[in-house]
Amino acid sequence: MSKELISQENIVVGEIANGLPLTIPVYRLKGDGTGPNVYIQANMHGAEVQGNAVIYQLLEQLKSLKLRGDITLVPYANPIGCNQKSGEFTLGRFDPITGTNWNRMYRFNKALPSQVAEQHKDCDDATLKAAFKQALVADIDSQLTGPDYSLTTGKRIALNLQKLAHQADIVLDLHTGPISSQHLYCPEYAKDSASYFNIEHVLLIPSDFDGAMDEASFCPWWSLSEELAKQGREFAVQVEAFTVELGSQEKIDLSAAHEDANSILSYLNHKEVLVDAAYHPKAMTRYACMLEDYVAYYAPMGGMVEYLAPLGGHIKAGEPIAHILRMERYLSEQPLQTLSFDKDAIAILHFASASVNQGTELYKFFTNVFEL
Amino acid sequence: MSKELISQENIVVGEIANGLPLTIPVYRLKGDGTGPNVYIQANMHGAEVQGNAVIYQLLEQLKSLKLRGDITLVPYANPIGCNQKSGEFTLGRFDPITGTNWNRMYRFNKALPSQVAEQHKDCDDATLKAAFKQALVADIDSQLTGPDYSLTTGKRIALNLQKLAHQADIVLDLHTGPISSQHLYCPEYAKDSASYFNIEHVLLIPSDFDGAMDEASFCPWWSLSEELAKQGREFAVQVEAFTVELGSQEKIDLSAAHEDANSILSYLNHKEVLVDAAYHPKAMTRYACMLEDYVAYYAPMGGMVEYLAPLGGHIKAGEPIAHILRMERYLSEQPLQTLSFDKDAIAILHFASASVNQGTELYKFFTNVFEL
Amino acid sequence: MSKELISQENIVVGEIANGLPLTIPVYRLKGDGTGPNVYIQANMHGAEVQGNAVIYQLLEQLKSLKLRGDITLVPYANPIGCNQKSGEFTLGRFDPITGTNWNRMYRFNKALPSQVAEQHKDCDDATLKAAFKQALVADIDSQLTGPDYSLTTGKRIALNLQKLAHQADIVLDLHTGPISSQHLYCPEYAKDSASYFNIEHVLLIPSDFDGAMDEASFCPWWSLSEELAKQGREFAVQVEAFTVELGSQEKIDLSAAHEDANSILSYLNHKEVLVDAAYHPKAMTRYACMLEDYVAYYAPMGGMVEYLAPLGGHIKAGEPIAHILRMERYLSEQPLQTLSFDKDAIAILHFASASVNQGTELYKFFTNVFEL
Amino acid sequence: MSKELISQENIVVGEIANGLPLTIPVYRLKGDGTGPNVYIQANMHGAEVQGNAVIYQLLEQLKSLKLRGDITLVPYANPIGCNQKSGEFTLGRFDPITGTNWNRMYRFNKALPSQVAEQHKDCDDATLKAAFKQALVADIDSQLTGPDYSLTTGKRIALNLQKLAHQADIVLDLHTGPISSQHLYCPEYAKDSASYFNIEHVLLIPSDFDGAMDEASFCPWWSLSEELAKQGREFAVQVEAFTVELGSQEKIDLSAAHEDANSILSYLNHKEVLVDAAYHPKAMTRYACMLEDYVAYYAPMGGMVEYLAPLGGHIKAGEPIAHILRMERYLSEQPLQTLSFDKDAIAILHFASASVNQGTELYKFFTNVFEL
Structure with a gap:
C-alpha cells in the first residue's frame, strides 16, 4: 500500500x-x-x-x-x-x-x-x-x-x-x-x-x-x-x-x-x-495490578516538591519518594520534609508541577503487583 | 441575644x-x-x-x-x-x-x-x-x-x-x-x-x-x-x-x-x-417540577446569544427564547437565528455569557410544572 | 444598495x-x-x-x-x-x-x-x-x-x-x-x-x-x-x-x-x-474629560462588593460608591465598609465581579469634567 | 552564625x-x-x-x-x-x-x-x-x-x-x-x-x-x-x-x-x-550577548513541536532546531516540517509545551555571541 x-x-x-x-x-x-x-x-x-x-x-x-x-x-x-x-x-x-x-x-x-x-x-x-x-x-x-x-x-x-x-x-x-x-x-x-x-x-x-x-x-x-x-x-x-x-x-x-x-x-x-x-x-517482564490496587497518593501538606521515585521503578515501603520544601517555616519547623509510602509499589506517574496544595495528587502507584 | x-x-x-x-x-x-x-x-x-x-x-x-x-x-x-x-x-x-x-x-x-x-x-x-x-x-x-x-x-x-x-x-x-x-x-x-x-x-x-x-x-x-x-x-x-x-x-x-x-x-x-x-x-403561588423534568437546553449552534426568555417567567412551546447572531454568515445564511423550546416551561436560569459554542448550556427549564 | x-x-x-x-x-x-x-x-x-x-x-x-x-x-x-x-x-x-x-x-x-x-x-x-x-x-x-x-x-x-x-x-x-x-x-x-x-x-x-x-x-x-x-x-x-x-x-x-x-x-x-x-x-449634553483626569479607583481592601454608583451618573466627593462586605471579620471589625471617592466625578464603569482583591480596579471615573 | x-x-x-x-x-x-x-x-x-x-x-x-x-x-x-x-x-x-x-x-x-x-x-x-x-x-x-x-x-x-x-x-x-x-x-x-x-x-x-x-x-x-x-x-x-x-x-x-x-x-x-x-x-568559558541580539524565534506555523536544539548549545545557521508535526495535512502536504534559524546562535530556552500556535515563542537565541 x-x-x-x-x-x-x-x-x-x-x-x-x-x-x-x-x-x-x-x-x-x-x-x-x-x-x-x-x-x-x-x-x-x-x-x-x-x-x-x-x-x-x-x-x-x-x-x-x-x-x-x-x-x-x-x-x-x-x-x-x-x-x-x-x-x-x-x-x-x-x-x-x-x-x-x-x-x-x-x-x-x-x-x-x-x-x-x-x-x-x-x-x-x-x-x-x-x-x-x-x-x-x-x-x-x-x-x-x-x-x-x-x-x-x-x-x-x-x-x-x-x-x-x-x-x-x-x-x-x-x-x-x-x-x-x-x-x-x-x-x-x-x-x-x-x-x-x-x-x-x-x-x-x-x-x-x-x-x-x-x-x-x-x-x-x-x-x-x-x-x-x-x-x-x-x-x-x-x-x-x-x-x-x-x-x-x-x-x-x-x-x-x-x-x-x-x-x-x-x-x-x-x-x-x-x-x-x-x-x-x-x-x-510485564507487571500488572488490579485497578482497585492502583493507589493515588495525595500531598499530605502544601509545598514545593522534589520528586524522588523513579517512574516505572519498584519502591519499597518507607523509602523516600519526595521532598517537600516549605520555606515559610524555615525557622519554626523542619523546612524540608521527606515523604514515603507505606506499601511496596511501582511509581507509575507523578504530578506535572513542583507546586502543590495539600491534597494534590502527587503520585499514582501500582500495589499488589504481579507478573503477567 | x-x-x-x-x-x-x-x-x-x-x-x-x-x-x-x-x-x-x-x-x-x-x-x-x-x-x-x-x-x-x-x-x-x-x-x-x-x-x-x-x-x-x-x-x-x-x-x-x-x-x-x-x-x-x-x-x-x-x-x-x-x-x-x-x-x-x-x-x-x-x-x-x-x-x-x-x-x-x-x-x-x-x-x-x-x-x-x-x-x-x-x-x-x-x-x-x-x-x-x-x-x-x-x-x-x-x-x-x-x-x-x-x-x-x-x-x-x-x-x-x-x-x-x-x-x-x-x-x-x-x-x-x-x-x-x-x-x-x-x-x-x-x-x-x-x-x-x-x-x-x-x-x-x-x-x-x-x-x-x-x-x-x-x-x-x-x-x-x-x-x-x-x-x-x-x-x-x-x-x-x-x-x-x-x-x-x-x-x-x-x-x-x-x-x-x-x-x-x-x-x-x-x-x-x-x-x-x-x-x-x-x-x-409556588411552582414545582420533578428533577427529571428539569431540562437543560444546549445551544444548537455556535454564536452570540441575545437571551429573550424572562427568568422565572412562563413560556409557551414555540415562543422565541433567544436570538443567535452568526456574523460570519451574513451573506450566506440568515445571520440572525431565532430559537424556541418545544415544551411549555418556566425559564429558571441562563448562561452567563453571550458567546456560546454549539452545545453550551443556554437555559434550564422547569417542565411539567405543577402548583405546590 | x-x-x-x-x-x-x-x-x-x-x-x-x-x-x-x-x-x-x-x-x-x-x-x-x-x-x-x-x-x-x-x-x-x-x-x-x-x-x-x-x-x-x-x-x-x-x-x-x-x-x-x-x-x-x-x-x-x-x-x-x-x-x-x-x-x-x-x-x-x-x-x-x-x-x-x-x-x-x-x-x-x-x-x-x-x-x-x-x-x-x-x-x-x-x-x-x-x-x-x-x-x-x-x-x-x-x-x-x-x-x-x-x-x-x-x-x-x-x-x-x-x-x-x-x-x-x-x-x-x-x-x-x-x-x-x-x-x-x-x-x-x-x-x-x-x-x-x-x-x-x-x-x-x-x-x-x-x-x-x-x-x-x-x-x-x-x-x-x-x-x-x-x-x-x-x-x-x-x-x-x-x-x-x-x-x-x-x-x-x-x-x-x-x-x-x-x-x-x-x-x-x-x-x-x-x-x-x-x-x-x-x-x-455631552461631558468630556481629559485622559489624564480619567481616574482608576482600586479596591482599598479585599472583600465582596455591592456597587452603588450609578454608571454614567454624577457623584459627589464623599458620597457612598460601594459597600465592601468582609464576613471573616463579622465580630472583630465593622463587616460592612462603605467606600467613597474624594472628588466629584462621573462613574463610567465598574468591575465585572463582586469578589475583589485589595487593588482590583473597582471603578473608573471622569474627573474635572466639562461640557463639550 | x-x-x-x-x-x-x-x-x-x-x-x-x-x-x-x-x-x-x-x-x-x-x-x-x-x-x-x-x-x-x-x-x-x-x-x-x-x-x-x-x-x-x-x-x-x-x-x-x-x-x-x-x-x-x-x-x-x-x-x-x-x-x-x-x-x-x-x-x-x-x-x-x-x-x-x-x-x-x-x-x-x-x-x-x-x-x-x-x-x-x-x-x-x-x-x-x-x-x-x-x-x-x-x-x-x-x-x-x-x-x-x-x-x-x-x-x-x-x-x-x-x-x-x-x-x-x-x-x-x-x-x-x-x-x-x-x-x-x-x-x-x-x-x-x-x-x-x-x-x-x-x-x-x-x-x-x-x-x-x-x-x-x-x-x-x-x-x-x-x-x-x-x-x-x-x-x-x-x-x-x-x-x-x-x-x-x-x-x-x-x-x-x-x-x-x-x-x-x-x-x-x-x-x-x-x-x-x-x-x-x-x-x-562565559558567553555574552547584548540584549538587542537576544532574538525570539516565533513558530512560523501552528503544530506540534519536537524541540531539537540543545539548550546552552551552539547551533549553526540552517541546522535543524525543531520538527513541527501537522497531522491534519498528512496527505496534502509534508506533515513533518523541519525548522532552522538563519544565524549562528546559542539556544537559551524553549517553550514549555509541544503545542504551538503560529506566532508562539518557540526559542530564544543568543546571537553575535562573544566571550566574556
Missing part, C-alpha cells in the same frame, strides 16, 4: 462562538476484509499530544503494509482541548466551561445488551455480532439526531468519535500521563493480549462503565457476553479496547513514537490485522 | 503551595436546646457570593432573637474557589487542577444506614437518631484521620464542612445560578416545608446521591428511614436539607439578601428554631 | 496548534469614490461582543443606502480571544499564553512621518496624503513579509487588521467596558466630531502611542501634521479614529445595537460618507 | 477576596556592617519555584558563615502567582485578572536622580549615596501611603518588595525560563561581576527601564551616575542588580540549588559580603 491508498475525511463535530466549525481529521486504510477492523484515536486530552506522533509513525509504516482489516486513525480527536492554552501549558483535560473530563462523556446504553441478546437469541454468533454492532451504531445515531438542543459540546464530540469506534473490533485510545512511565489500561478479559504490546506496566480494569472511550468500546460487548451467559450461551467478548498511556504530556518525541508504533503494530499483527508482517513483541 | 453571644472559630481545611493555611470562618449561636440545630453555609462555588450577604443579614437579625436550637453559619465555605480569578470573573465552580465540581465531593457511606438500623433496632426513636448522628460524624472523622496521603484538596474541605453539617437537623447550602431566578432544591419528602420559603420555584429531588451537600445531608436519613421501613418500623426522615439558589452569581445585593434572610427565618420559625419570632412566609 | 452589493472575504491571520487556520470575516461596501473611506471592527477583546451586533445593524441599514466612500466592516476581529473560555465567561482580553492585551499590539513606525514629510515636501496635500497612506500600508506589509519567525500570534492578527484600517480615512474600533456606560475615546484634535455620536461621555486623548488600534490609526497622521508644522506648513490631520465603548461586555442587545448603529451613521453622515441620508445626532 | 541568628518577619502585601491577608516571609541575617547589604528574592513568577530551593540552600550555608553585610532573603515573593493553578501547571507569570506581568510593576521615578544630584552636589560620595538611598525608599513609601484607592494588587506587592531591595547594595532576583539553560541578566556596567557567578551565558542589558526588579534596582543609580557625569563628577554606579535565570520552571532540584547557592556565594564573596569564606567561581 502506498500513501495514495490512505483516504482522509474531516468530520464536523461542533461549532465555536464565532461560528467556525470544529473539525477532526480521519484517516482510513482499507484491508482485504479478512481481518478485524481497527480504530485508533489520539489527543482527546489537549496536552496529551504524543499520540499524534504515534499515528504519524503508524501511517508511515502502514502505507507500505498489506492489511486484512480496515484501520481508522484519528489524530487531534478534540479540537477544543487541543487548542485551549492557559499560560504556556495546554489546559485540555476538561471542558473549560463545565470542568467535565473530556474522556468521561462517551455513552453506554445499558439496556442494549439484554435487548439484543433477547431479540437475537436464535442467531449464530456472526449474525449476533453484526446485529449488536449495528445496534450500537444506531444507538449513537439516535443521540446525534435527537432534538438539536439536547447535546453538550463534549457529548457531541464524543458521540461522533464513538460512532467510528463502534464500527471497529479493536479500539486504541492514545493518552499520556502528566509526567509518566508507559502503561496500559487493559480489560481483565483481554489480559493475554497485553503481552503483545511493548509496555511494561498493565492495569487490569473491571467491566464498570465510567464514561471513557475504552470502557465505552468494550463494556457493551462484555455486558452482552454476560447476558448470553445467563442464557447458558458462551459468547466471547468480541471487541478489545485499550487506553495506551504513552508517557508524559506536552511532549513530542518522534523516535519514541516510532517505538510505540512498533508496539501497536506488534499487537495488531498478533490480532491478524496485517498480512505477512514482522512485528513481534519485545521480551520483557 | 446580642453580637457578643455569637462566637467565631476559624477552621483549617488545607494548605496551599506556599504553605499558608486555608481557613474558613464559622459563626455559632447557641439556642436553649429545645429546638432543632441548624447549619447554613455559603459560597462553596467561588462566584456564588450572594449567600455571604444572606449570612450577614441573618446574623444582623439573629443577634437580637432568642433561639431554641443552635445555629452554625459558614460564609466563604471554599477558600480556594472564592479566590480563583480568571480574568475579571471568578472561576470557582470546580477545582482548577482537576475540574471536579466543588459541590460533588461530599461523602455518603451507603453501608451506614443498614448497619445502624440493625445495631439499634431495639432503641427508641430518639436514641436511634442520636446513634445515627454520632455514626455519621464518626464516619467523617475516620476519613479525616485516615492516612495523610488519602484525601484530595476538595475532599478535605468537603469533609470538614460535612462534619459540621451532620451535627445539625436542618442544613441549608446557599448557592446561585449563573444568571438566574430564585429556586429551591427540595427533597421530595420535605415538600411541605418548601412553602415556608419565599421562593416561587421548587425542584423536587429524589433520594439519589450525587455528591452535593444537600444530598449528603438528607440521603443518609432517607436511607435509614427506608431501612427501618423494611423492618416494618415507621421512622420519619429526621433531617431536612435544601440547596437555596438565591439568584445570579458575581453579585452582592444587600437588600435582596435581607429579603432572603427573612425567607430563611420564616422557614426556621416554622421549624421552631426561633422563640416568639414573627417571621412568616409570603403569600405566593 | 441591496445585500448583493456587499462582498465578503475571509482573511487568514494565523494557525492554531492543530493546524487549522484562524480566519476573520471582512465585509465590504463600495462607495462612489466621492467620500472618505471607513473601517469599523469589533470584538478584538473576546468578551466585548456587542460590536458584532452593531455591525449587523449597520449592514442591515447600509444595504439600502447610497455611499460616497467605501466601508469595510470586520466582526469577530480576534478569532482566538472570541473563543477563549474560562468557566462561563470569555477570557479574551489578553493572549492566554503571554498575558499581552490584544489591543496593545498594533504598530506605529515613528520614523515614518518625518521621512515622508521630508521626501514629499514639495507635493500638494492630496499627493502627500496618498503617499503617506501608501507608506503606512507598505510599512505593515514589510512586517507581514519579514522572516517567518519574527511575528507573535497577536502581532500577526493586529498587522492584518491594521493593513485594512490604514486604507481608510475613518477608523472605528468597537469595544465595551466590563460593566459600563457608553463612552468614546476621541483624539483631542477631533473633538468637534464627538458631538455627532449619540454618546454622552467623551474621553479626550493625546497623541501618545500605546499600541491600541485608534492610536495606531491617528498617531501617524497627527505626527505627520506636526512634522509639517515644523516646515511651516499647515496640514490638517487626515484621519479620524475612535474607540467606541458600547456598554457592558458578555452581552448582545439587538435593540441597543440598532441605536448604536444610528449613532455611528449620524457621525458618518456628518463626514459625508452617505448620500442623502437622514441620520443626525441626538440633542444631549 | 547559627540558625538562631536568622530572623523572620512576615510582611503583609495585600488582601484577597475572602479578606485573608497576603503575606510574604522575609528572612534576615545581620552582618558586622563592614560590607555591602544584599537582597535576594525568588518566585515572583508563580511557576519559577527553583529560587526558593536556592534560598533554602543559601540559608543552610549562611547560618554557619560570618557576614560583613546584612542579607535579606525573600522566598515566595508573590503569594498570588505562587498559588494560581490552571490545570496541573502554575499560571503565575501575570496577574490573572489583568494580564500584567508581575515582573513589570516596579517603580522608577525618573525625576529623582536629577533632583538628588542637584540637591546634594556638594556632598561627598558616601553622603550622596546615603541621601539617594533614602530618597528611593521615601519615594516608595510615598506611593505606599498615598490614597488607599491608588494602588493595583501587583503594584502593592512590587512596592513592598522594592522597599526592601532599595535598602541593599546588591540585588538578586531569582527566576527561571520555561524550559531553559542557566543565564544571567547583567547590566552592562557590571560586566566584570558576571564572571563570579558559575553561569555560562550572560545577557548584557542597557539602562532602559521596563519595570523589572533588576532594572528598578540599578537604573536609578545608573541614572544618578549619568546626572553627576553631566556635572563633571565621576560617581560609580553604587548598586549591582541581576536577574538570575536558574533553569526550568515547575521544578525543584535541591542538588542543583546547592550548586546555584555556591554560585551566588562566590559572587557575594567577591563583593566582600562574607568574612573569610572559601567560595570562588568555577573556571568556565
Whole structure:
C-alpha cells in the first residue's frame, strides 16, 4: 500500500462562538476484509499530544503494509482541548466551561445488551455480532439526531468519535500521563493480549462503565457476553479496547513514537490485522495490578516538591519518594520534609508541577503487583 | 441575644503551595436546646457570593432573637474557589487542577444506614437518631484521620464542612445560578416545608446521591428511614436539607439578601428554631417540577446569544427564547437565528455569557410544572 | 444598495496548534469614490461582543443606502480571544499564553512621518496624503513579509487588521467596558466630531502611542501634521479614529445595537460618507474629560462588593460608591465598609465581579469634567 | 552564625477576596556592617519555584558563615502567582485578572536622580549615596501611603518588595525560563561581576527601564551616575542588580540549588559580603550577548513541536532546531516540517509545551555571541 491508498475525511463535530466549525481529521486504510477492523484515536486530552506522533509513525509504516482489516486513525480527536492554552501549558483535560473530563462523556446504553441478546437469541454468533454492532451504531445515531438542543459540546464530540469506534473490533485510545512511565489500561478479559504490546506496566480494569472511550468500546460487548451467559450461551467478548498511556504530556518525541508504533503494530499483527508482517513483541517482564490496587497518593501538606521515585521503578515501603520544601517555616519547623509510602509499589506517574496544595495528587502507584 | 453571644472559630481545611493555611470562618449561636440545630453555609462555588450577604443579614437579625436550637453559619465555605480569578470573573465552580465540581465531593457511606438500623433496632426513636448522628460524624472523622496521603484538596474541605453539617437537623447550602431566578432544591419528602420559603420555584429531588451537600445531608436519613421501613418500623426522615439558589452569581445585593434572610427565618420559625419570632412566609403561588423534568437546553449552534426568555417567567412551546447572531454568515445564511423550546416551561436560569459554542448550556427549564 | 452589493472575504491571520487556520470575516461596501473611506471592527477583546451586533445593524441599514466612500466592516476581529473560555465567561482580553492585551499590539513606525514629510515636501496635500497612506500600508506589509519567525500570534492578527484600517480615512474600533456606560475615546484634535455620536461621555486623548488600534490609526497622521508644522506648513490631520465603548461586555442587545448603529451613521453622515441620508445626532449634553483626569479607583481592601454608583451618573466627593462586605471579620471589625471617592466625578464603569482583591480596579471615573 | 541568628518577619502585601491577608516571609541575617547589604528574592513568577530551593540552600550555608553585610532573603515573593493553578501547571507569570506581568510593576521615578544630584552636589560620595538611598525608599513609601484607592494588587506587592531591595547594595532576583539553560541578566556596567557567578551565558542589558526588579534596582543609580557625569563628577554606579535565570520552571532540584547557592556565594564573596569564606567561581568559558541580539524565534506555523536544539548549545545557521508535526495535512502536504534559524546562535530556552500556535515563542537565541 502506498500513501495514495490512505483516504482522509474531516468530520464536523461542533461549532465555536464565532461560528467556525470544529473539525477532526480521519484517516482510513482499507484491508482485504479478512481481518478485524481497527480504530485508533489520539489527543482527546489537549496536552496529551504524543499520540499524534504515534499515528504519524503508524501511517508511515502502514502505507507500505498489506492489511486484512480496515484501520481508522484519528489524530487531534478534540479540537477544543487541543487548542485551549492557559499560560504556556495546554489546559485540555476538561471542558473549560463545565470542568467535565473530556474522556468521561462517551455513552453506554445499558439496556442494549439484554435487548439484543433477547431479540437475537436464535442467531449464530456472526449474525449476533453484526446485529449488536449495528445496534450500537444506531444507538449513537439516535443521540446525534435527537432534538438539536439536547447535546453538550463534549457529548457531541464524543458521540461522533464513538460512532467510528463502534464500527471497529479493536479500539486504541492514545493518552499520556502528566509526567509518566508507559502503561496500559487493559480489560481483565483481554489480559493475554497485553503481552503483545511493548509496555511494561498493565492495569487490569473491571467491566464498570465510567464514561471513557475504552470502557465505552468494550463494556457493551462484555455486558452482552454476560447476558448470553445467563442464557447458558458462551459468547466471547468480541471487541478489545485499550487506553495506551504513552508517557508524559506536552511532549513530542518522534523516535519514541516510532517505538510505540512498533508496539501497536506488534499487537495488531498478533490480532491478524496485517498480512505477512514482522512485528513481534519485545521480551520483557510485564507487571500488572488490579485497578482497585492502583493507589493515588495525595500531598499530605502544601509545598514545593522534589520528586524522588523513579517512574516505572519498584519502591519499597518507607523509602523516600519526595521532598517537600516549605520555606515559610524555615525557622519554626523542619523546612524540608521527606515523604514515603507505606506499601511496596511501582511509581507509575507523578504530578506535572513542583507546586502543590495539600491534597494534590502527587503520585499514582501500582500495589499488589504481579507478573503477567 | 446580642453580637457578643455569637462566637467565631476559624477552621483549617488545607494548605496551599506556599504553605499558608486555608481557613474558613464559622459563626455559632447557641439556642436553649429545645429546638432543632441548624447549619447554613455559603459560597462553596467561588462566584456564588450572594449567600455571604444572606449570612450577614441573618446574623444582623439573629443577634437580637432568642433561639431554641443552635445555629452554625459558614460564609466563604471554599477558600480556594472564592479566590480563583480568571480574568475579571471568578472561576470557582470546580477545582482548577482537576475540574471536579466543588459541590460533588461530599461523602455518603451507603453501608451506614443498614448497619445502624440493625445495631439499634431495639432503641427508641430518639436514641436511634442520636446513634445515627454520632455514626455519621464518626464516619467523617475516620476519613479525616485516615492516612495523610488519602484525601484530595476538595475532599478535605468537603469533609470538614460535612462534619459540621451532620451535627445539625436542618442544613441549608446557599448557592446561585449563573444568571438566574430564585429556586429551591427540595427533597421530595420535605415538600411541605418548601412553602415556608419565599421562593416561587421548587425542584423536587429524589433520594439519589450525587455528591452535593444537600444530598449528603438528607440521603443518609432517607436511607435509614427506608431501612427501618423494611423492618416494618415507621421512622420519619429526621433531617431536612435544601440547596437555596438565591439568584445570579458575581453579585452582592444587600437588600435582596435581607429579603432572603427573612425567607430563611420564616422557614426556621416554622421549624421552631426561633422563640416568639414573627417571621412568616409570603403569600405566593409556588411552582414545582420533578428533577427529571428539569431540562437543560444546549445551544444548537455556535454564536452570540441575545437571551429573550424572562427568568422565572412562563413560556409557551414555540415562543422565541433567544436570538443567535452568526456574523460570519451574513451573506450566506440568515445571520440572525431565532430559537424556541418545544415544551411549555418556566425559564429558571441562563448562561452567563453571550458567546456560546454549539452545545453550551443556554437555559434550564422547569417542565411539567405543577402548583405546590 | 441591496445585500448583493456587499462582498465578503475571509482573511487568514494565523494557525492554531492543530493546524487549522484562524480566519476573520471582512465585509465590504463600495462607495462612489466621492467620500472618505471607513473601517469599523469589533470584538478584538473576546468578551466585548456587542460590536458584532452593531455591525449587523449597520449592514442591515447600509444595504439600502447610497455611499460616497467605501466601508469595510470586520466582526469577530480576534478569532482566538472570541473563543477563549474560562468557566462561563470569555477570557479574551489578553493572549492566554503571554498575558499581552490584544489591543496593545498594533504598530506605529515613528520614523515614518518625518521621512515622508521630508521626501514629499514639495507635493500638494492630496499627493502627500496618498503617499503617506501608501507608506503606512507598505510599512505593515514589510512586517507581514519579514522572516517567518519574527511575528507573535497577536502581532500577526493586529498587522492584518491594521493593513485594512490604514486604507481608510475613518477608523472605528468597537469595544465595551466590563460593566459600563457608553463612552468614546476621541483624539483631542477631533473633538468637534464627538458631538455627532449619540454618546454622552467623551474621553479626550493625546497623541501618545500605546499600541491600541485608534492610536495606531491617528498617531501617524497627527505626527505627520506636526512634522509639517515644523516646515511651516499647515496640514490638517487626515484621519479620524475612535474607540467606541458600547456598554457592558458578555452581552448582545439587538435593540441597543440598532441605536448604536444610528449613532455611528449620524457621525458618518456628518463626514459625508452617505448620500442623502437622514441620520443626525441626538440633542444631549455631552461631558468630556481629559485622559489624564480619567481616574482608576482600586479596591482599598479585599472583600465582596455591592456597587452603588450609578454608571454614567454624577457623584459627589464623599458620597457612598460601594459597600465592601468582609464576613471573616463579622465580630472583630465593622463587616460592612462603605467606600467613597474624594472628588466629584462621573462613574463610567465598574468591575465585572463582586469578589475583589485589595487593588482590583473597582471603578473608573471622569474627573474635572466639562461640557463639550 | 547559627540558625538562631536568622530572623523572620512576615510582611503583609495585600488582601484577597475572602479578606485573608497576603503575606510574604522575609528572612534576615545581620552582618558586622563592614560590607555591602544584599537582597535576594525568588518566585515572583508563580511557576519559577527553583529560587526558593536556592534560598533554602543559601540559608543552610549562611547560618554557619560570618557576614560583613546584612542579607535579606525573600522566598515566595508573590503569594498570588505562587498559588494560581490552571490545570496541573502554575499560571503565575501575570496577574490573572489583568494580564500584567508581575515582573513589570516596579517603580522608577525618573525625576529623582536629577533632583538628588542637584540637591546634594556638594556632598561627598558616601553622603550622596546615603541621601539617594533614602530618597528611593521615601519615594516608595510615598506611593505606599498615598490614597488607599491608588494602588493595583501587583503594584502593592512590587512596592513592598522594592522597599526592601532599595535598602541593599546588591540585588538578586531569582527566576527561571520555561524550559531553559542557566543565564544571567547583567547590566552592562557590571560586566566584570558576571564572571563570579558559575553561569555560562550572560545577557548584557542597557539602562532602559521596563519595570523589572533588576532594572528598578540599578537604573536609578545608573541614572544618578549619568546626572553627576553631566556635572563633571565621576560617581560609580553604587548598586549591582541581576536577574538570575536558574533553569526550568515547575521544578525543584535541591542538588542543583546547592550548586546555584555556591554560585551566588562566590559572587557575594567577591563583593566582600562574607568574612573569610572559601567560595570562588568555577573556571568556565562565559558567553555574552547584548540584549538587542537576544532574538525570539516565533513558530512560523501552528503544530506540534519536537524541540531539537540543545539548550546552552551552539547551533549553526540552517541546522535543524525543531520538527513541527501537522497531522491534519498528512496527505496534502509534508506533515513533518523541519525548522532552522538563519544565524549562528546559542539556544537559551524553549517553550514549555509541544503545542504551538503560529506566532508562539518557540526559542530564544543568543546571537553575535562573544566571550566574556
